[in-house]
Amino acid sequence: MFVEKRYDLGLRILLALAKEPERYHAARDLAEREKALEFQVRRVLSALTRAGFLSSTIGREGGYRLAKPPEEINLYEVFRALSGEGPVVGLLGQGRGEPTSPGPSSPTFGFWRTLEEKFRQILQAQSLADLLS
Numbered sequence: 001m002f003v004e005k006r007y008d009l010g011l012r013i014l015l016a017l018a019k020e021p022e023r024y025h026a027a028r029d030l031a032e033r034e035k036a037l038e039f040q041v042r043r044v045l046s047a048l049t050r051a052g053f054l055s056s057t058i059g060r061e062g063g064y065r066l067a068k069p070p071e072e073i074n075l076y077e078v079f080r081a082l083s084g085e086g087p088v089v090g091l092l093g094q095g096r097g098e099p100t101s102p103g104p105s106s107p108t109f110g111f112w113r114t115l116e117e118k119f120r121q122i123l124q125a126q127s128l129a130d131l132l133s
Contacts, residue, residue: 009036010044010082011075014053014128018070024056024063044082051081070132076123 012034017025027045031038045064048054055067066073102109 005036005040006044006047006082007079009034009040010048010078011131013041013044014048014066014070014073014078015131017054017064017066018128018132021066024061024065026063030064047081047084048078051077053078053081070129071127073128074124075126075128075131076120078128079123 013030016030016033027042028038030036030045031041034041045054045056049056049064052067053073054064056062056064102112
């Protein structure tokens, strides 16, 4: 399965923060820990902070930590925060070709719509706490 890096990175960052909820974590340390580029980590942190999942503080001991308990962090809402203007669900085969969104006149529209709805239901039923167990 192929997923966009921002979704995987976002979940990994949230899990790392959930494991040490009282401590603030610097973006640079999270990037090093997750073996990711710092600018990618900062982009994810920014989206998660804007969505209210993280709190941040500046200064020598500053950084990011969860703003809510893991049980209150719904994965569908996390994916929505990380998707920006794009769709939450995107199926791409190893980066080949351009993505498309079949319209209602397409004979495959019902199939894709059902798949998207099932994916949404699965994500909505999961919290960050479910990934911790």
